[in-house]
Amino acid sequence: MASPPELDDNGRNNNSRTNLESSPESSRANNNAGLNSRNSPTPLVNDEINLPQIPAPSIFKRAWSKLGIDKTVAVLVFKGALAPIIAAAIYQRKSVAYIYVNFGYLIIVVCILAVTILPRGKFMMNMSISVLLTCLAMAMVLLGQYAGIKARQHTTPAGASPDIALGYNSSAAAVNAIFLMLNLFGINTLRAARPAFSIPAVGFNIFVLLGFTYGPQMATITSSLRFSKELFYSFLTGQAIGTGVSLLIFPISSRKVFFGEAAGFLQSCRGLIKSQVAFVEALEYSQMECPLRPDTRFASGDGSETDHVRDNQPEESENRDLYNQRASSLKASSMALLALGGKLRDDVVFAKREIAFGHFQSKHIHEMHRLFMDILIPIVGFSTITDISERLNFRFCTDTESTEESDSAGITQTQGSEGGGESESVEWKELIRPLHASLKPFAQVLDDSILHILILLKFVPNPNRVKSKSEKRTDGAGREGASFNQDIEKGLNPGDIGFGVYLDKTIDRYRAERSENLKTWAAERGLSSIFRDSQERAHSPPKPDQGMDSRHAGSRNSRFSERIHLIFYMEYLMYSVSKKILAVVRCAESRVGDGTLGKRQFIFPSHKTVTNLVKGLIHGEDSNPGIYKASGVGANVQTVSLGHSLQTPKDPEHLPPKNSWQAFGDRLRVIPKFFGSDPSKFGARVTVASMSIAILAYLHQTHRFFIGQRVVWGIVIICLGMNPTTGSAVFTLITNLGATVLATVAAFINWYIVGQNTAGIIVFLFLFLMVYFYFLVKYPRFLVAIASGAITHVLIVGYELQVRVEGIKAATTTGQVFYEIYLLAPYRLLAVGGGAIVAYIFTIFPVPITEGSVLRRDLGTSLFLLANYINSTTSTVDHRLQDKEGDMSLPSSPGRKLEKLRHDLLQKQFALQNSMRRNLSFMDWGPNFGGEFPKKIYTSIIDEVQNIINYLAVINFASETFPAARRESPSPVWLLEFAKSRPETSAEAQRSTSLLILLSASIKNGRPLPPYLDVPSDSHLSEQIHGDKADIITFKNLNEPGFRALAAIKLAQSCMADSLSRIVDPVRELVGEVNFSYQIVDSNEPE
Template sequence: MASPGPGLHDSSNDNPRTNLESSPESSRSNNNAVLESSNSPTALIRNESNSPPTPAPSIFKRAWGKLGINGTVAALVFKGALAPLIATAIYQSKSVADVYLNFGYLIIVVSILAVTILPRGKFMMNMSISVLLTCVAMAMVLLGQYAGIKARQHTTPVGASPNIALGYNSSASTVNAIFLMINLFGINALRAARPAFSIPAVGYNIFVLLGFTYGPQMTTVASSLKFSKELFYSFLTGQAIGTGVSLLVFPISSRKVFFGEAAGFLQSSRGLLKAQIEFVKALEYSQMECAPHPNTRLAPGDEPETDHVRDNQPEESENRQLYNQRAASLKSSSSALLALGGKLRDDVVFAKREIAFGHFQSKHIHEMHRLFMNILKPIMGFSTITDISERLNYRFCTDTEWTEESDSHGLAQTQDSEEGGESESVEWRELIRPLHASLVPFVQVLDDSILHILILLKFVPNPNRAKSKSKNPTDSAGREGASFNQDIEKAGGINPGDIGFGDYLNKTIDRYRAERTENLKTWAAERGLSSIFRNSQERAHLPPNPDEGMQSRHEVSREKRFSERLHLIFYMEFLMYSVSKAILAVVRCAESKVTDGTLKKRRFIFPSLETVTKLVKGLIHGEDSNPGIDKAGSMGADVQTVSLGHSLQAPKDPEHLPPKNSWQAFGDRLRVIPKFFGSGPAKFGARVTIASMSIGIMAFLHQTHSFFIRQRVVWGIVIICLGMNPTTGSAVFTLVTNLGTTVLATVAAFINWYIVGQKTAGIIVFLFVFLMIYFYFLVKFPRFLVAIASGAITHVLIVGYELQVRVEGRKAATATGQVFYEIYLLAPYRLLAVAGGVIVAYIFTIFPVPITEGSVLRRGVGNSLFLLANYVSSTTSTVDHRLQDKEGDMNLRSSPGRKLEKLRRDLLQKQLALQNSMRGNLSFMDWGFNFGGEFPKEIYTSIIDEVQNIVNHLAIINFASETFIAVRKESPSPVWLSEFAKSRPETSIEAHKAASLLILLSASIKNGKPLPPYLDVPSDTHLSKQIHGDKADIITFENLNEPGFRALAVIKLAQSCVADSLTRIVEPVRELVGEVDFSYHIIDSNEQVTLATR
């Protein structure tokens, strides 16, 4: 079987995960992204031919296809089950069993916890932490048992009988219990605070639980050392077996995973570009049909108000259906690509840390990732196009000036309106059809360019040149382009994979931009349009003129709608142009790696010292520390002093002023201790400790100590530590799934033991089969990680212990106080112990104070709105600074622009993580018990969706404003940008009203307090309302081809969507928390009837 490494391309799991969850899922699904091109109707690699139809697959292949089993999944399943198989097999040797004695079965458990299916970079980090924690656990157990032995010696009378001297001792038990509580609290608090410790913490919990629950039995230092050594060797052996399997059997390096995901990212980009073409084609009719807005919540029995075009023809309904289908396809493609981008961000860190033998060094991988993210930024905007189109359509269908006038005038006016609507439809099609005609050949060139990148980077093989030369002429005609002259002679016969293809792409981009500019100028000149904003903002802030007639107001409404639609065209063209430039940069990079010899030979590659330092800092501080940012903010002597805003400084403490001397500074550091004990991770650690000791106390009491040891109750505590959850909904989910998998694992253990007539060889073979089944579900359904781990551990504890007794004999097996049971008794006892642990974990999740998904979600929404307020404010400042050229030297770590950039990036990452967390809470909402009224899940979902929309639009604004920096570096600098920057005043209060509103909403929803009355929702006129009049010539179509000019329309349209989403957030929040309002209204029954029927 071939190595599965190169096939790990896709990522369909975008939920917050531990390292275990992300890797197998990504390893499995990455293979699908690369194969997507061959399965889709439009092949991404153009290899269509008149081949005979393929025969129908066999039943076996169809079954494997339904199970989702391919080469990669099979290899991962085999690899995951191999380590515990080896551990089980070697223990059947008497010489091996004599080393580990009663803890041989732990080798199997630890080999499972090694998670050998992880890519090499993640595995080595996980294993390094595991070995380190194992050593720490060994030291802690030795220290605790030594202290317990000394406590026993000091409290035992001289000359005491052996029953007293060697029996139960309360002092020794107390000391071991205290050490156990301290260790459980520390490791579980660390697990909650540092996700990288999630898997290693399970092994640490098992080690200290076994060490300290057996600790009261230790009467001498020698017996303690012997016991601890057996336990320690068992853990290290299991980890060594896991390491060998991970590195030698189907080795999967993090670099291969990254390159596979990079190939999947590029292939998905090709598919998304083609989905964009199909959407633009369907967009031709979408703006003329009205439908309820997807985010509009209607009361039961209410009808949408946009029914004035209900007499659409069947053809229009079919067009609308086609539009919805293409929009859904575009959203799906965008979501998949964004998920892949998230996986690239996660895995590039591990790819740069690996020691490898290959072509690309860490700096090359870093550069490739940066270029891929530059492609992802404008592509993120594709996911917003459907939303923007729906918003414009909704505004058209709810235009009060249009609908009210149509309802209040006679038949002649209605006929005029219909004629006007038909005219608008024709003009819109005249605007959108040339765009589609230009995009078809242009996207084909971009598709070939991405194929060119894949070939040069050796992600796909280079097609046979003979085939490419004999290709159907119509196939190359697509690349030549019908709407702009690109014949094959001008391309010089260059094909994907040939050096120099980048020059051809660059010329194509320039021709496409020039043609689209002339097309739009001609279209605007025919209709007498001069300004790209027209009257949409010129009239928006003016009071309505009562002297205007209906026709004039119709004209104003029409101009406003066409201004918005024109902005949509600019928006799509800007994003497509930005994508093409980003692809061109990747093409240049790939060609440079070929010409400079990087891809000619392999070499040993080691991580840089900076990368290793960053890794250690990230583990300690719990964040991916960036040494490229100087937090001290020191600036050179030749640089002006910059006064930073509060958000760019250390956060304020309302109870303490900044320290003025060294003693106060020392006191500030001491306050970290109570702050830690009041933090969420510490509270979670305390809950786990209390839950564990509710059962573990039996190990330290005279009446129950022997029962605890005999019946192996310790494994119930292990399940508590493994399955404890912070919220009630996820706790119910864990309770149900853990109990279910534990029962199934017990049944499987019986089958495993008896189906082969209790023969050792057959038992081991079937154990391997069952372990593969567990790992199959782990690879396919990582959401059930804890449940699958509980089932696998239960199975191994039952079968592994019985096999262990066969090797070492009953006398040795019962030396530690455990009672031997046949499997038909042992299995139920194991099941009861594990089930008891699951139930206790659930009890202490809801006791003494249940932490519901609803309360967590409410606080999460409040935090999300506060982060959004900061992101809005930082984006507003960024646009102003870039327009005014006040960012400073971005090469300086302490420049204002550099600090603002880091702040925006941190805010965006926190917001995206919080979004994933809130959606996870929503998914568990149905599992929790809800007493009282129903939880308003739909309202919270609508708020979260609108927050996500705002984040997407703000990201586009930040990306579009980068154009201003780039064009200023050109020589000469564009005149229009300088004039435009001068025409705008400094940042006003109006610009930050959105941030103020979001902070108010955040405080209200977090504290459950009503909103203040008469909230002022800001408008979207901040960018352009001051540039009319004398400076109106700045934004004319004459400057349309100027660098960065289209970015104005992109920012304006995105700002409009942000303001629209803000309006949609206010009302749901008001519905949740209410409003400060002491007014009252007396409404008689007649008026109620009137209102109800209106």
């Protein structure tokens, strides 16, 4: 559901569905909301035919639009193809070719691998790592070739002929092969363990492959140095050209990318708020519409009731379609905002690292990102209303059917049930319509507030202020449309300093008005307590001696309570959104007030930022969340006893070390742990696959063939396209082969379409490179295939251009055989295609790692992390209610430790969710032997896990209200009394954690579940607010701080328990249950 710090990005689905209405409430284009979006579209008039017709766009523009090419895409495509074409062009000069000799085409390849289209921050980190790895590769090649030369000298007899002394030597070949294996294993293990090394590792692989496969030919130190220098200079030149293009040609800073995404994020918030208001309007159709039951619809013999129902069916269907469409639009808008939130989270790191000349320092960017993430949690959390509404509707339909079936009075009771349903439907509409009436103008104020932020931060220009204020006041969606908005601040416009004060007063008036409306509504129906009676009945079975009316009354009261909770849930989230927007408004106004936006200055990353960057590259992200030493708590005056999850994890095979020797032994155990890790296993697979071809370079009978036919580039494709699982390997194999074939055809076209003219070839090479980068920008999923195609194209065309400059004699000095392009292209195709096939073979051999096995393992881990997250959330709510978090400014306080723990757990859940959904998408690609993989069951479990994460995030967010409410002066009496009367966390509260750990172990190990597994209900919080304590939770406290948060927590807890119950049965279906009972069925017994 949500993005950090408390919510996730579960998928990258940015497609929103079209709304039925063409009003500003539609969220189809929420990312591009206009600056003056409060004005509704002009309606069509009768004389529209008299308007001048707009000429149709040209074919070129239509094609441009169809391909999705805008200014940004065009710039990226041009910039990506520019560096390789510069490298190809400068090599045509003989003085340049003299320096690089046989590796001129390699400069073009390195320019492609530089990925100049990356923003400056990402590019500089990528290039810095690439240069360091290039230097390391140079050092390793020099060392390996030197060792090979010494081995040759030691094994060559004195006075041997030149053919023997300078020819093939098995010792030199063996030494180079060993060095190649060690380097391949090390870099590919590092690539799997540290994603930041993925692109630089490709260059390292190419360098060591070329260095060590040509190494056995190096008979002297001089030849080795000359060869290594040419190779080294080619790499550095390609990296230098890429750096120049990235920094000088259409420079794109990471800060600019972040600010652009921030502007898109705020505009998306405007669109999402409109979608929320539209959904609330349609929410009245979400309840009280169960499927028709033929056996209960005939109220009279003449069929008049049936005719009435049939007459209402089209209207009900239309209303339901409207609700479904707006719900889909709300979900799509929320997913789009989540995607932007995920991009912001990734890019803020690079934005803070950049050296720049601008307004905002790193601390300002950090604060801005934090405030945006604070908005993200409640505004995306609002989308859970669609799921909650469906759950409540299902409960209503189930209760209605159960009530009807429990009584045998038949037609009379059915009529009473339908009458009650119509009454409840009317009362539900009476509850939801005033909410929409108040929410619509309030949402417009929030929309203006976000526009105010955009203007102050200079993300958008200030709209024209010449427009008369009277015109604004007559706008039906303007501020004056709200009863709580009439104030002297009505003359304020977005962009005016002081708008924040107006927003603050508007929020208070809106909340007070809604509280009075709800109190009046409750008083008219005789309701006082929010939880009493209704919740007691909701969690107790109906009594057999209860009559029909009594059962309907109990069910009706329960639904009233649930709907009140739903109203509180929506109001709390919208109120939280408004408060978080107010915080951003105040931040933006303070940036204007302190002169930050009035001057530019040089900005450098802080020492802490640089330190964290280096530590992140070396150590990577913490793989064990929640590992905190108890000694870190010593700064507190009090003695804090940490739970097991806040301490170092226990090792079932080793007790904690008691002396220095045992501590040293603990450190030694890191070595076998490293070689048994998944990255090491992947590195070993890549090494074995690569050596299965590279061995040809070290055998006497085949080493000339290997060098002459350029087989080394097949190994490059292995290192580039090796995948850990079978499904993704099949996908990569097919796309690599397809891209390579197309690239070969494109190389022929590139060479012959201009009559083999060098200038024309270079121009068309530039055009083809732009095509490759276009697909890379538009379809990044095919990165490996596109890279393989581009490299194949450059290897064919670039080599032939190189031969034209240096001549055939110089081109064949390294042992390569010269071919015309019509022969070279097929050989390149065979080498690259063979590498792709070998990569696939060693993915499934000797033991295939299927997506199913990885998915099962990840799901078990996800359930275990979810158990930890539930437990930490329960502790967080307890601590906040009891005011036991401590000083949150101290890293050693219990509250801060829990906060970091939850953040780490969520980050891992996000990664696992993305991994599981990616494996699900590749599931159909892999070979499947035996029964069908239960994809639907796994999908349903993953979806429910995501739902639980969503609700837990809302609970964590809502519980933040309690400490803030305690700081109010005076503190709310109801909260103090409720916290005192609330017992410590009981075993009942931990049953969900216990259940999830059992489910995790069963899924991960493939073991059946224990019998009579009891699914916990949502009674933990409910039982504590029944009886005498329910008097504390009354409507008179409705406007008190934190009051609505309690109802939001209760509803989220109920939905979480419902999702948990939906996980147990699918898991039981997957792994079974321990049950040795049997039943003998008599075959003669009638069924």
